[in-house]
Amino acid sequence: MILEVAEDKCHLAAGSSSYEASQYDPDTVPDDAPPPYSYSYKIPTDENLIDSRTVGNDGRIELDLDSKVGKALANIVPRPPPTPRSPLNFDFRRRDWRIKLNIVIQVVGSRGDVQPFVALGCALQKRGHRVRLATHDVFEGFVRESGLEFYPIGGDPSDLMLFMVRNPGLIPSMKNLREGDVQRKRAMIAEMLDGCWRSCIEPDKVSRAPFVAEAIIANPPSFAHVHCAQCLGIPVHLMFTMPWTATRAFPHPLANIKYSSTDPVTANYISYGVVEFLTWQGLGDVINKWRNSIDLPPVPLSEGPALADTLKVPFTYCWSPALVPKPADWAPHIDVCGFFFRDPPNYSPPPDLDAFLRAGPAPVYIGFGSIVIDDPRRMSDIILEAVKAAGVRAIISRGWSKLDGPAFPDVFWLGDCPHEWLFQHVSAVVHHGGAGTTACGLLNGKPTFIVPFFGDQPFWGNMVAAAGAGPQPIHHSMLDAQNLARGIDFCLTPAASAAAKGIATKMQSESGVETAVDSFHANLPLERLPCEILPNRPAAWSIKKDGGKIRLSKLAVEILVQNSHLERKTLKLHDTKRFYMENQRWDPVTGFQSAVLGTAADIAEAGADVFLKPYEEYKRGAPRSPSLDESFASRSDDKREGLSTNAVAGPSGEGRSGLHTAGAMAAASAQSVGRIITSNVRGVMVDIPLAVTEGFHRMPKLYGEEVRDHGPVKDWKSGAVVAGKTFAYGMTEGMADLFVQPYKGARDEGWLGAAKGFGKGVVGFSAKTSSAAVGLVAYPSQGIYKSLRSVTYEKTRKMITQARKEEGEWLLKREPNVQRSSIVAAYMQLLAAR
Structure with missing residues (x-):
């Protein structure tokens, strides 16, 4: 290891990553800025699928941004904002928090990764929350002895650690590919994704007490966090012990970047996008397959790597600012709170x-x-x-x-x-x-x-x-x-x-x-969270009354239902936090190309499945005794696909009947043919027109203009509204650009500016009016598709509905002394006020 530290400037050694203080004006660098450093990590190489210069044996990506591959990756990841944000120290007042939440903490990793979250869980529990820690099965005793609820998500941390030591780079050696390490790891991740989802809605494994998560805290490698939150409509907060948010201050800890033509500050920032992109390349299909099992649409390739940043998911970093202060370009919803320490154990040495x-x-x-x-x-x-x-x-x-x-x-x-x-x-x-x-x-x-x-x-x-x-x-x-x-x-x-x-x-x-608990509370959506009758409990349901909505908790609903003041059929699931994951487009040409390629890929995959899926059904039905590795891989697949236990060959090696197998093969083939048709129709009617529309809509961003946010398309109604708004604004603003842009240019830069403004005006007119016209078809089609999809994919919403109902009934039995009459009276007052 070569470590070079200088007072005013850090020079980049060959093959190193650096934060260069000289790139900032010294007057603007805060006194508590991260220490300038650069390092070159020299390690032996190994037999990798790609050049050893790309993946190091320490698990860090060695990427030359001057190479063809490096330039290509740099062009597809987000670029840094024009100027750093103003430094914002973590200094908000502690909320007098009264809403008691069901919080699930999802953690993947070793005991060292789990232990800080045990400390966090105990602190949240002291604030009145019900806390479940979901992690690997081997840590059950450790978690429960700490007084927290536990949920097993599967996965073997020792196997994960061994995999990382043998395959520390994101791209493994050919030797370990042959031995099946990658397939086992992907199967393990699929199992953990499923386990994380079940940790949000299933009862406690020991007490059988019902539990439905009302907020999620997770470390990024658990991967399921944002997706579970989207499905449940609840807030999520990420916490981690290493930098995961793009910054100019230092490179991603897993990236060792080389460059000469890129300035160090930009290279540092790009390194985060590169790591996220490569991670999503390796796991995106596993995550999307699992998302389908919980009735969520797939995350587009372009959105997956930067999902947490796009959705502005709150992030708390669990290290001391005395060692690594918060970088100046991190947003206000990102905090550096200090290391998480549990209370010292009562220990007597042998x-x-x-x-x-x-x-x-x-x-x-x-x-x-x-x-x-x-x-x-x-x-x-x-x-x-x-x-x-x-x-x-x-x-x-x-x-x-x-x-x-x-x-x-x-x-x-x-x-x-x-x-x-x-x-x-x-x-x-x-x-x-x-x-x-x-x-x-x-x-x-x-x-x-x-x-x-x-x-x-x-x-x-x-x-x-x-x-x-x-x-x-x-x-x-x-x-x-x-x-x-x-x-x-x-x-x-x-x-x-x-x-x-x-x-x-x-x-x-x-x-x-304690600071992390405050950070968690400060980022919760307080305006949508509390029940309107029991304000110390979170809302789980809503009912429509005279054009408005009343938010109700699980306990309040059970009391009102049992007292015949409310019918269950009038209840709707209440989302305290909504996530909209749209495919961002930057111009109509690349948007069109991307949508066409995506549609073609979906059709090709479905076409291949016409033959592959029946063969998989045949293998499931064949009488045999599966190997240990095959059992592990198939077990997680069966859970995700909702197969019954008798659909897989049992330990005795007895398979399904021949007639049963033949029927399953025919059904699998027919389902794949149906996917070919639906993929084609969706591509032509929704995806391609929408990509072109969004490309035109965002095209003015290419020359620095802010574009109007038309709001999310959630169903056919909102699709029609967005189409109308886009048409009205697009036509009027497009026409206005022909005059406004030349005027602004002349005002700022004289005749040369007027010429530039005329060019911007022509581009703006073309882009905005085209978006307005095509959007009349694209947005309603998107809305109709989402409405149909929500009707078709109702399994998970019904599951959530049932789980919330069961927890409400359990709460009512657990709290027999609750003042039912006062809850009924408060509800009647709400109705009268509406």
């Missing part, structure tokens, strides 16, 4: 650990947590040799890799022990660079030496080194006894100790979890 700590100077901690190392014996030998060379005492955590070695007086082999307690008793920490472990070490003022394996771990290693609290990180594949010993020596210097203690002092004044 006698042997206590005796070791008392037997000499404070030892160095060395451990890699949930990382699964390919060769744990080699790593154990390196650590022991380095400990001897450095002349220190050491506590070595066995971790998931089960590190082990001979007994030595100065070495203690550790099993499970909470870091919050242990790090108070060590002199320095050496670990893989997980955000939680990094935070715990720094909070205790311990110098930190990071040996990263993949993902964001190099990022945290660089940040610690930039702060002077540790040496430059060394990738695990380059680690040997000599450089490990040198790193330990660096951690024991007075300078490293002073830097670590300085960071600890700042961190101890923060309250990351």
Whole structure:
């Protein structure tokens, strides 16, 4: 690792990523701006599907923006805004929050990823919320012991960690493709998507208490978050321990970008779009297949990578601003709150650990947590040799890799022990660079030496080194006894100790979890959230009364229904937050081309399924004993497609009857033929005209003009309204542009400006009037299609309706002393007021 820090400017080393302070006017850079740094991460290459220069073994994308591929990717990802936004410090007043929500927290990752959200869940629970943490099955005991509800989403975190170590880049090696690692990972993600959805609406697995989510908090790798929120019509809030939002300040932690013709600030910003684009390329089809299973339309390829940014999903980053302050170009709905720490556990060390700590100077901690190392014996030998060379005492955590070695007086082999307690008793920490472990070490003022394996771990290693609290990180594949010993020596210097203690002092004044709870509350849609009868409960239903709507909670509805003041057939599901995912178009030509290609792809896929789907049904019906991997993959597919358990060959190897199989094959083929017809009709009648219309509508943006937002098309009524508005505004504004644009140009730039304005006026007239004309067909067609689709795809809405009803009945039984008469009286007053 090469880390270069300068006071005024950071020079880009070959193959490095940088934040260059010189790109900003020094007078505009806030005092708490992120530290300038650049780094080049040198690692051995591996046998990859593409050139090893594109994907590094540390899980970061190595992309040359001057290459053909780099230029192509840079052209399709969002560009940075013209100027940075004004810095906005996280400084809002705490809301006196009274609405008690069902919150599901969806987390994918290791124990280090789950632990911060346990702390968050406990803090939310103290504020009166009901909290369910949905994560991998193996963490059930850990979550429930913390006093939170738990829901298993499937997936094996140790398998995920092993996959990441073996395939740290987004594109795996040919060897691991042959071994089926990619297919297993995709099947695992499909299972977790399904598990995340069920965590929103299914009862508790132990108590059987009904639960319907009213808000979602998630880390981005759980992937299901925005989609579950869209389906339920509830708010979602993302929280993460690594940067995931585009910024000029530093590159994406998973991107190692090279460039010469692109300025560093733009390159940093582009790196986020590149990572998102490649991630969506790998998983978009899995996500869209799952979306179809919950009656949601597919997310367009162009929208998937930037979905959270487009929808302005609130984001809270769980790290200390003392280490990485909030970049100046992040929007107000993005916060940096501090690391999430749980309450220190009540822990008493076993006698042997206590005796070791008392037997000499404070030892160095060395451990890699949930990382699964390919060769744990080699790593154990390196650590022991380095400990001897450095002349220190050491506590070595066995971790998931089960590190082990001979007994030595100065070495203690550790099993499970909470870091919050242990790090108070060590002199320095050496670990893989997980955000939680990094935070715990720094909070205790311990110098930190990071040996990263993949993902964001190099990022945290660089940040610690930039702060002077540790040496430059060394990738695990380059680690040997000599450089490990040198790193330990660096951690024991007075300078490293002073830097670590300085960071600890700042961190101890923060309250990351409480601030994150405030951030969550501040971003909730308060105007649509409360019940109008019981304002401390969220609305789940609405009824129409005299042109308006009354919002009602689950409990209020059950009381009104049981007292015969309300009929269930009048109830509608209430969405406290609405998400509209439209395919953004930039001009009519590319919009037309994209829509035609999309339609052709849908038809081609359906055509292939005419033969593939019957064959899959044949294989399901064939008597056989499936392998373990096939069982895993098919299990998640069966859940998503709603197949009955007897549709798959059972453990005995008995398949379906021949007649049953033949019928299923014929049905699958007919369904695929139907998809060919519907894809063709939708493309010609809806997608292509709409793409051209939207392309014309947004065309003025190409020369910097803001375009009018015509609002979402939700059904046939709104489609007709949007068509009328677009026609009226398009015609009048298009005609006006012929005169207004030349006038503005002449006013600002004289005759040359008038000429430019005349060109803009002609383009504006053509684009706006064309959009107005074609929109008369496109928007109503889109509205009719959405209305028909909502009628056809009612399964999930009925499921949500039933789940909310069941929870309402459960709440009524659970709260028998609720004042029913006062609720009825409040309802009658609402009716009278309307």
